[in-house]
Amino acid sequence: MKANPATPRPSLRERQRATVRAEITAAAMELFLANGFDETTADQIAEKAGVSRSSFFRHFPTKEDVVLGSFVTAGERVRDALQARPPQESAWEALGHAAALLLSSFVDHPERSLRASAMLTHTPSLRARRIEKQLLWQELLIPDVRARLDHGHDTTPDARARALVTAVLGCADAAIHEWARSDGNADIHSLYANALATVHTATR
Amino acid sequence: MKANPATPRPSLRERQRATVRAEITAAAMELFLANGFDETTADQIAEKAGVSRSSFFRHFPTKEDVVLGSFVTAGERVRDALQARPPQESAWEALGHAAALLLSSFVDHPERSLRASAMLTHTPSLRARRIEKQLLWQELLIPDVRARLDHGHDTTPDARARALVTAVLGCADAAIHEWARSDGNADIHSLYANALATVHTATR
DNA sequence: ACCCTACATGACACTCAGTGTCAGTTTGAA
């Protein structure tokens, strides 16, 4: 209860903390992109960022988290977007719209995204962690999807909602994957729409 | 080219190797289930299996692979099952039938599967590796699915096939997840059918 | 029966991620 959301306290300590985090992230990313993820040690990052190794691990529980920091908040953003969709919209439609949010960063910062994607693709431990995080925040979407599936009767087993979420997010992932393979030349939203349509018509 | 598939050579060396692998697996599983995955060290496994630490890592590149060994072959089995489906069957139908294969081990060895599932659910590193392996062999299914989607015209972008594969396997995963949550009491095939039907009707 | 190459093994040293502890410093509120 120490960080009460009702308390507006962006006070010095927290700003300092945010600054250090940002500096570590910047230093780490530079090293990762230059030398590769696995080839970069925590000591090198700490030194470049001007902090001790201890402090590095205090700000980021694992090396992977430096890269995947943004992926955590993504889940909450998608959930909020999903809840903001009109209640009468079907689960499929609402999810489709909400998950489109995931594509925006790729459109906004193509070159950065491409380099990050490449690193992610070629580093097994990063891939694994990323998926794990995504699995975690997929759970955030389940309640809303369930409600849309059975119109508030609370009888839908989670498995159905979970399957639906996986299907839609799988479309987003597939679109991102394909977009990266095209070196960012393809239109990512078209790819996404296409993937959704495929699942749509394939199931008849 | 040393292990030519045309050469039937299950010769002593390979049998020895298989035996050692099996002994390591047995010892490891016992320790894992008794004390937990993270709490079990490679040394303990090696000692219990009667081999050196070096040999342990020669047979299994990581601790995780001891648990997930069977998941690798699963991909090839699903691919074979997929290719064995009648060519005129739709991608969705064929995939649905082929992926049902993944459920059989849960039906055949419920108690063992349940304990393994529990361990898998509670161990982040295992979850991550499992998903990574699955992602890897999902690629095996892409060619066949593509062929079914565009009837041999080779114009379907991979993204569409990949989205479809993800959707179907997501249904299988959701069913397994729910089955484990029910302590094995639910009918896993019904859950699976239900999940498929949800994606089916949700997309209308 | 002997040789000889290829592979399996154990022992050991090494790197690096991640954890935990401790003592010293800074912050922000009383």
Add this chain to the structure above:
DNA sequence: TTCAAACTGACACTGAGTGTCATGTAGGGT
């Protein structure tokens, strides 16, 4: 000014995974 909470660097420790080397053993060819 005082004091507790939070942040920090230094250090020691565990354990996974890698690489090397010397020794053994299997099995094909002679």
